[in-house]
Amino acid sequence: MSETPILNFDQSNRLGKVASVDTSRVLITVENAALLPRAAVGSLVAIQGATAQEFLIGMTERVTRQLREQTAQPDPLAPTTIAVEVVPDDFLRAVLVGTYRSIEGTVRNRFKRGADSFPQIDRNCFLIEGGNLQRFMGLLGAEWDESQRLELGHFVIDKSAAAIANGDRFFQRHAAILGSTGSGKSWAVSLILERAHARKYANLVVFDMHGEYASLANPSATEGHTAPPAIASA
Secondary structure, eight states: OOSSOSOOOOGGGEEEEEEEEETTEEEEEEOOGGGGGGSOTTOEEEEEOSSTTEEEEEEEEEEEEEEEEEEOOOBTTBTTOOOEEEEEEEEEEEEEEEEEEEEETTEEEEEEESOSSOOOTTOEEEEEOHHHHHHHHHHHTTTSOTTTEEEEEEOSSOTTSEEEEEHHHHTTSOOOOOOOTTSSHHHHHHHHHHHHHTSTTOOOOOOOTTOTTGGGTSOOOOTTSOOOOOSOOO
């Protein structure tokens, strides 16, 4: 593992500050309005922890903008006139999912699930995107060997960052794929089944009540190509 911190932030990544903390949820006052469109639900944020080497990692679950009226700066040419202007108040709510430390004893770049502490009011908050997101996602699967790595796809907010899960743990726990009609649920399941089949010890049973995944057992040939090998048996 590289000794260089995988999370490196500057003012261009800074969202704002912690406004309030409620157990595992944090309300952030967004001071950089240019980042708000990129801080979508599901995006990751880093909150400065107790030391310079620690960040609490949160996942965005709500982004809001409220408009309020305030007294504008007086016009020097009309000092007795009181003007009112409308200004936005932007907020982001995130749920804490883990703690990242660039240095922990003799270990460099360590992430653990769960927050070791609660963020303090006015702590700086940063949006994890671009190279930071790519390196962070790589860190999550760095300790898994190839037989455990299950690539689920790529992040919507950054197509260059792969979403990787521990395949052994993924299939040992309850999971649900939710979405509206036509959003790609069946496609996502097919992709997971194909990726799982490529693992060394795949052993899955699929109850296909509507025949959505019949092509996995009986793939069709496309024009000018032979049918790919089946990855399942009916």
